[in-house]
Amino acid sequence: MLTTLAVLSACCLGLGADATAPDTAPAPKPRVLVVTGGHGFDEPEFRALFAALTELDVTFHDLKDESEVFEDIGDWPYDVLVLYNMSQKISEKRKANFLSLLDKGVGLVVLHHAIAAFNDWPEYWKIIGARYFLKDTGVDGKTIPASTYRHDVDIPCKIEDPAHPVTAGLKDFVVRDETYKGFLVEPDNHLLVGEDHPDAQREAVWTRQYRNAKVCYIQLGHDKLSFGDDNYRTLVRQAIQWAKKS
Ligand SMILES: [Zn+2]
Numbered sequence: 001m002l003t004t005l006a007v008l009s010a011c012c013l014g015l016g017a018d019a020t021a022p023d024t025a026p027a028p029k030p031r032v033l034v035v036t037g038g039h040g041f042d043e044p045e046f047r048a049l050f051a052a053l054t055e056l057d058v059t060f061h062d063l064k065d066e067s068e069v070f071e072d073i074g075d076w077p078y079d080v081l082v083l084y085n086m087s088q089k090i091s092e093k094r095k096a097n098f099l100s101l102l103d104k105g106v107g108l109v110v111l112h113h114a115i116a117a118f119n120d121w122p123e124y125w126k127i128i129g130a131r132y133f134l135k136d137t138g139v140d141g142k143t144i145p146a147s148t149y150r151h152d153v154d155i156p157c158k159i160e161d162p163a164h165p166v167t168a169g170l171k172d173f174v175v176r177d178e179t180y181k182g183f184l185v186e187p188d189n190h191l192l193v194g195e196d197h198p199d200a201q202r203e204a205v206w207t208r209q210y211r212n213a214k215v216c217y218i219q220l221g222h223d224k225l226s227f228g229d230d231n232y233r234t235l236v237r238q239a240i241q242w243a244k245k246s
Pocket residue numbers: 112113178221222223
């Protein structure tokens with residue numbers, strides 16, 4: 001009898017301990033949609049970059065119709081949208097759906113050549129905070145020459161705001177990558193990283209707010225040289241974590 005009571009007591013204590021144990025279940029991983037298409041890239045190394053970001057739940061989508069991820073957003077499950085596409089066509093319906101996602105607070109991280117995606121859509125320039133010129137273009141009565149680029153440059157990158165979550169822990173670094181120059185930027189971009197090279201425009205990484213969405217643009221990211229770079233990986237990781245829908 002005593003033995004039975006002892007077993008029961010231990011059992012009940014055990015149950016009680018379980019019921020009051022702190023909830024140690026890990027937080028769900030941010031869901032991230034990475035969109036490519038309209039420009040070639042080093043695909044295995046690009047996927048390896050995201051495979052290294054194990055705290056994220058990443059889905060890749062290679063566009064077949066330039067912008068179809070915005071065709072039906074009724075069951076959109078993603079916290080962050082990462083654009084690495086340079087496709088151009090986007091219908092009025094898809095534009096409205098893209099804006100609706102941003103209204104709902106879906107974060108946006110724009111990498112490298114996605115600065116020149118949807119290049120004829122003025123609102124896209126506002127969303128990302130920049131306008132890249134694919135050809136000589138008349139603006140307000142003046143001709144702005146096509147923006148320029150140069151491959152395989154050792155680019156000195158200066159951390160302009162080390163206190164920001166996207167640049168936390170980073171120090172000035174050099175990475176071999178492609179530069180861009182001659183694009184326009186919105187005045188309310190918050191500059192995080194500057195490039196210091198005559199073939200590069202200074203503005204390289206910035207954040208901005210667009211409606212309810214946090215937006216971060218990262219100019220770096222042409223090929224495997226940056227995909228495997230620790231500083232680049234940190235920027236991409238921290239940009240996604242910062243931008244994610246809260
Ligand atoms: Zn490139």
